[in-house]
Amino acid sequence: MDALVEVSGLTKRYGDTLAVDGVDLTVLPGEVYGFLGPNGAGKTTTLRILTGLIAPTSGDVRVLGGKPGQAEVLGRTGSMIESPAFYPYLSGLDNLRLLAEYAGVARRRIDEVLELVDLADRAKDRFSTYSLGMKQRLGVAAALLKDPELVILDEPTNGLDPAGMRDMRRLIRELGTGGRTVLLSSHLLGEVQQICDRVGIINSGRMVAEHNVNELRGEQELVVRADPKDQAQAILSRFGTVHQYDDTLRVAVDSSRAAEVNSVLVGAGIAVSELHMTERALEDIFFELTTEEKADVG
Amino acid sequence: MLGSYRAEMLKLRKRSAVWVLFGAGLVLSLIFGYLLPYLAYTTGDDSPSTEGVPRAEVLRGMLPERVIDNTIGGYPIFAGALALVLGAIVIGGEYTWGTLKTVLTQRPRRGTILGAQFLALGTVIAFWVLGIFVACALCSVGIAAAESGSMTWPSIGALLQGLAGGWLVLMTWCLAGAVLAVAFRNVALPIGLGVVWILGIETLLAGVVSSLLPGLKWLTNTLPGTNAGSLVFSVTTMTPSDAPPGVRDAVGGPRALLTLFAYCALFTALSLWTTRNRDIT
Numbered sequence: 001m002d003a004l005v006e007v008s009g010l011t012k013r014y015g016d017t018l019a020v021d022g023v024d025l026t027v028l029p030g031e032v033y034g035f036l037g038p039n040g041a042g043k044t045t046t047l048r049i050l051t052g053l054i055a056p057t058s059g060d061v062r063v064l065g066g067k068p069g070q071a072e073v074l075g076r077t078g079s080m081i082e083s084p085a086f087y088p089y090l091s092g093l094d095n096l097r098l099l100a101e102y103a104g105v106a107r108r109r110i111d112e113v114l115e116l117v118d119l120a121d122r123a124k125d126r127f128s129t130y131s132l133g134m135k136q137r138l139g140v141a142a143a144l145l146k147d148p149e150l151v152i153l154d155e156p157t158n159g160l161d162p163a164g165m166r167d168m169r170r171l172i173r174e175l176g177t178g179g180r181t182v183l184l185s186s187h188l189l190g191e192v193q194q195i196c197d198r199v200g201i202i203n204s205g206r207m208v209a210e211h212n213v214n215e216l217r218g219e220q221e222l223v224v225r226a227d228p229k230d231q232a233q234a235i236l237s238r239f240g241t242v243h244q245y246d247d248t249l250r251v252a253v254d255s256s257r258a259a260e261v262n263s264v265l266v267g268a269g270i271a272v273s274e275l276h277m278t279e280r281a282l283e284d285i286f287f288e289l290t291t292e293e294k295a296d297v298g
Numbered sequence: 299m300l301g302s303y304r305a306e307m308l309k310l311r312k313r314s315a316v317w318v319l320f321g322a323g324l325v326l327s328l329i330f331g332y333l334l335p336y337l338a339y340t341t342g343d344d345s346p347s348t349e350g351v352p353r354a355e356v357l358r359g360m361l362p363e364r365v366i367d368n369t370i371g372g373y374p375i376f377a378g379a380l381a382l383v384l385g386a387i388v389i390g391g392e393y394t395w396g397t398l399k400t401v402l403t404q405r406p407r408r409g410t411i412l413g414a415q416f417l418a419l420g421t422v423i424a425f426w427v428l429g430i431f432v433a434c435a436l437c438s439v440g441i442a443a444a445e446s447g448s449m450t451w452p453s454i455g456a457l458l459q460g461l462a463g464g465w466l467v468l469m470t471w472c473l474a475g476a477v478l479a480v481a482f483r484n485v486a487l488p489i490g491l492g493v494v495w496i497l498g499i500e501t502l503l504a505g506v507v508s509s510l511l512p513g514l515k516w517l518t519n520t521l522p523g524t525n526a527g528s529l530v531f532s533v534t535t536m537t538p539s540d541a542p543p544g545v546r547d548a549v550g551g552p553r554a555l556l557t558l559f560a561y562c563a564l565f566t567a568l569s570l571w572t573t574r575n576r577d578i579t
């Protein structure tokens with residue numbers, strides 16, 4: 001399968017700031033790709049380059065087999081970058097109408113996307129009267145208007161309430177299963193874990209890791225709450241790298257060795273009050289990677 | 299291109315600021331072209347309000363024969379400033395609302411979209427000119443009927459020439475507003491600078507140059523306001539003494555026409571080049 005998005009060595013410099021620094025990224029057809037990173041990591045900048053809004057300083061970028069920003073590529077890409085931007089004096093419906101005029105999309109598609117994001121009953125109200133969540137949903141509706149092969153969404157759940165977030169994530173998941181390719185950015189780890197097939201982690205403009213979300217789920221950790229903690233940590237380090245989270249210790253061992261760990265700790269006179277296996281959360285990996293990176297730079 | 303044009307027209311048609319600007323231009327034209335002169339005519343026998351202008355002259359100025367004078371007499375300055383505001387709010391709004399990125403990621407190329415925007419602005423200005431013309435024509439017919447004045451109209455050629463000249467003057471100022479809006483990615487600054495230029499600086503410059511530095515006259519004769527005023531002067535029947543502010547015969551009609559075309563081309567080219575080559579953030 002040919003990649004829908006192929007980026008290599010992408011760099012964008014703003015004066016002294018390297019917003020994007022040598023990013024490589026590949027998005028395959030039909031997948032939901034999560035672009036994960038903290039504030040200022042360079043997510044929006046990368047997505048702006050992919051939609052042709054800004055020119056890269058250097059690097060190769062191919063989107064849908066063409067150059068970003070080409071009419072033919074834009075016509076098959078739907079996007080919402082940064083925040084939903086519409087004409088405040090027009091209704092949601094009129095805003096979509098004029099986008100449909102630009103893009104050459106049939107009118108009836110407008111009702112479909114409004115229905116999809118659950119905005120049909122407020123479609124005739126002015127955009128300026130919309131709540132933040134409604135604006136966000138209109139942005140997603142606009143991104144879907146062209147019935148695009150590639151959907152690029154920059155923090156699509158920004159500003160949504162819990163129910164809205166759930167609906168939005170379900171919608172994005174459905175886009176993925178419906179054969180569309182989705183590239184979304186987020187700084188919410190759980191979100192990416194829930195809806196993405198693959199995740200790329202970016203920090204300070206650099207890709208620090210790329211993972212298959214299923215693989216990540218497979219990694220298991222043993223969570224130990226024990227007293228005294230220092231001694232417990234020393235013993236656990238014989239089994240693997242130990243991380244400390246709040247007042248628990250975590251060590252990457254297989255569940256088959258949990259009983260052994262327990263008996264060694266108890267044998268050393270350590271009181272074990274909790275011991276269970278857990279899936280290694282993306283969050284851990286994320287903090288590990290992004291803080292290491294920061295330590296390097298600092 | 300057609301789809302983009304229709305989208306732009308939808309945006310302009312539904313925007314109340316566009317109607318407010320048009321309304322302001324219309325009301326100003328009618329007040330200065332008909333209401334005030336008519337009051338002067340009806341109230342003054344030989345009162346000071348007519349300032350020595352014979353009443354018959356005042357009436358003649360309001361009859362159908364002079365309809366073009368009243369339609370486009372205010373274009374170089376007052377309506378021009380309104381057209382500049384139109385260009386600045388329409389193009390600058392895309393930057394302040396961030397809608398430019400939404401529009402530029404649809405499908406058409408950047409040049410196509412800006413071209414459609416300018417075409418739509420040209421259309422709206424054509425409607426402005428026609429709207430003001432119709433209102434002025436109705437007033438002049440009314441006054442001619444009430445005061446049993448002559449109902450002679452200018453020739454069709456003179457009418458068309460006047461309306462087209464008026465359109466070009468407004469379009470020049472509108473594009474000036476647009477290019478400033480592109481340059482500053484903003485609405486307020488272009489309006490401020492543009493209006494100060496039209497209403498103040500250019501008149502001031504012309505005054506200073508003609509009285510103190512006659513050697514620099516060639517320079518002021520290349521400015522857009524001077525040429526707008528000269529074009530209006532050349533397509534109307536005004537004389538230097540009864541011309542409204544800004545309308546004067548600094549340069550000849552053909553030269554004014556070419557200069558305004560050159561300004562339009564320059565403003566369009568600058569806007570296009572900048573929009574196509576700049577990062578949209």
Ligand SMILES: Nc1ncnc2c1ncn2[C@@H]1O[C@H](COP(=O)(O)OP(=O)(O)OP(=O)(O)O)[C@@H](O)[C@H]1O
Nearest residue numbers: 014017019038039040041042043044045046187579
């Ligand atoms: N137009 C610009 N001019 C100068 N610097 C910029 C510009 N746009 C972005 N940057 C810088 O580039 C870096 C990356 O910004 P970017 O918006 O891509 O981050 P992000 O990952 O989207 O962050 P967030 O999660 O906060 O949206 C930041 O340091 C930012 O200050």
Ligand SMILES: [Mg+2]
Nearest residue numbers: 043044082154
């Ligand atoms: Mg961002």
